[in-house]
Amino acid sequence: MTARVLVIGRGGREHAIVWKLARSAHIGEILCAPGNPGIDELAECVQINVTDLDGIVRLATDRRVDLVVVGPEDPLAAGLAGILDAAGIPVFGHTAAAARIESSKSWSKVLMASTGIPTARSIVATDPASGRRAIAEIGGGGPVVIKADGLAAGKGVVVANDRAEAEAALASFMSEGAPGKAGTTVVIEERLTGPEVSIMLLTDGQDVRILAPSCDHKRAFDGDLGPNTGGMGVYTPTARIDQATMARIEETIVLPAVREMARRGSPLRGVLYPGLILTSDGPRVIEFNCRFGDPETQVVLPTTPEDLGEWSLAVAHGSLRHTPQPSSSGAAVGIALASRGYPGPYRSGFPIHGLETAASDPDVIVFHAGTARLDRGEIVTAGGRVLTVVGLGPDVVSARAKAYQAAGEISFEGCWMRRDIAATESQKPGQHEG
Ligand code: AMP
Numbered sequence: 001m002t003a004r005v006l007v008i009g010r011g012g013r014e015h016a017i018v019w020k021l022a023r024s025a026h027i028g029e030i031l032c033a034p035g036n037p038g039i040d041e042l043a044e045c046v047q048i049n050v051t052d053l054d055g056i057v058r059l060a061t062d063r064r065v066d067l068v069v070v071g072p073e074d075p076l077a078a079g080l081a082g083i084l085d086a087a088g089i090p091v092f093g094h095t096a097a098a099a100r101i102e103s104s105k106s107w108s109k110v111l112m113a114s115t116g117i118p119t120a121r122s123i124v125a126t127d128p129a130s131g132r133r134a135i136a137e138i139g140g141g142g143p144v145v146i147k148a149d150g151l152a153a154g155k156g157v158v159v160a161n162d163r164a165e166a167e168a169a170l171a172s173f174m175s176e177g178a179p180g181k182a183g184t185t186v187v188i189e190e191r192l193t194g195p196e197v198s199i200m201l202l203t204d205g206q207d208v209r210i211l212a213p214s215c216d217h218k219r220a221f222d223g224d225l226g227p228n229t230g231g232m233g234v235y236t237p238t239a240r241i242d243q244a245t246m247a248r249i250e251e252t253i254v255l256p257a258v259r260e261m262a263r264r265g266s267p268l269r270g271v272l273y274p275g276l277i278l279t280s281d282g283p284r285v286i287e288f289n290c291r292f293g294d295p296e297t298q299v300v301l302p303t304t305p306e307d308l309g310e311w312s313l314a315v316a317h318g319s320l321r322h323t324p325q326p327s328s329s330g331a332a333v334g335i336a337l338a339s340r341g342y343p344g345p346y347r348s349g350f351p352i353h354g355l356e357t358a359a360s361d362p363d364v365i366v367f368h369a370g371t372a373r374l375d376r377g378e379i380v381t382a383g384g385r386v387l388t389v390v391g392l393g394p395d396v397v398s399a400r401a402k403a404y405q406a407a408g409e410i411s412f413e414g415c416w417m418r419r420d421i422a423a424t425e426s427q428k429p430g431q432h433e434g
């Protein structure tokens, strides 16, 4: 018997989740709320917003789904999983209490401090005066990182180069109320240096299944310049993490976090995704996320041979220990195709050409992120990050070539992409130096 699953979300991440679940021996029918035109080819999309919690529970009940898989953090932080629990519907996704590991940065820092999880030194400030003192103490006049406490859709972090920049960020988060209500409590944090890596794992609160590491490129422009975005490209695997480092991450970061959440009575149930900086003193956590990464998911799921349906059901039912350990096969590189102006204001509604040609290569997957289908069937742009074009191959070099070739076949008014995704990783050993 196969399960009927409802996936919550509408982005490239959820397209990748649905794509992977569609290949599961354990999953039959797939519903998605609200989905997107790419997802629509694999699942039945129902136009319910991700924050319409009652609407989601009603849909899950009416359609007798066996499992709900929640993509984004907002519905988790708003308590969707608890409502589904109360309705007796199995869910892959954390309760609001457990989602605090992402939804409150100060709470997450306390968790890390109490368990000795390696992270940046930090001070939590709740008023401007203590904030300024913390900037002086942590930054000493030099670089320091200012983080708004709550979910801020990527706008809650400022990496300040000096005290003036840091104080401006503090003032904007605290007194001007930006971004939204997220900023009344502010975390002032030591700036770490080193390459960034994303680790995503599945957990039922007790056991873990750690997926292959991946590297996101968050800045808008080549050479990691320009403003922060939701992620302009990504690749997996990475030579930055060897087996010994992976074991260290499991022992010093993953297991302590999972165990401490359970000990505190808020066991995790879904994805834990620590963002790490590989410092000269070893890996340190810059943030915990309580959901799959976007665009990391678009490259990690296609290179994970195991069955996501089996894992998801096991996470929801607390039986992850009976499932296979993850392996990883080959490499994948994902390129975000963005609208002109993104991450600032941009226009939408432009026809997208070349989707079928690009996807005709068996080593290419085109995941939809910000697209819409017009009544006459035409697919148009409907977001800042429009598509994630993924190339697959035996190694990062060949996957990268596939991804850029396919990305070049797609066009829309104002389309742009970074040209250096996975470029450093593609260099032969030895090219890193000098
Ligand atoms: P996000 O929290 O995803 O909006 O990302 C903010 C970005 O800020 C991260 O991807 C890092 O590049 C950077 N960042 C966050 N914390 C630190 C830190 N302690 N040191 C250096 N960079 C950081």
Ligand code: GLY
Residues within 6 Å of the ligand: 216, 230, 231, 289, 292, 293, 294, 295, 296
């Ligand atoms: N790739 C960054 C994120 O999902 O938060």
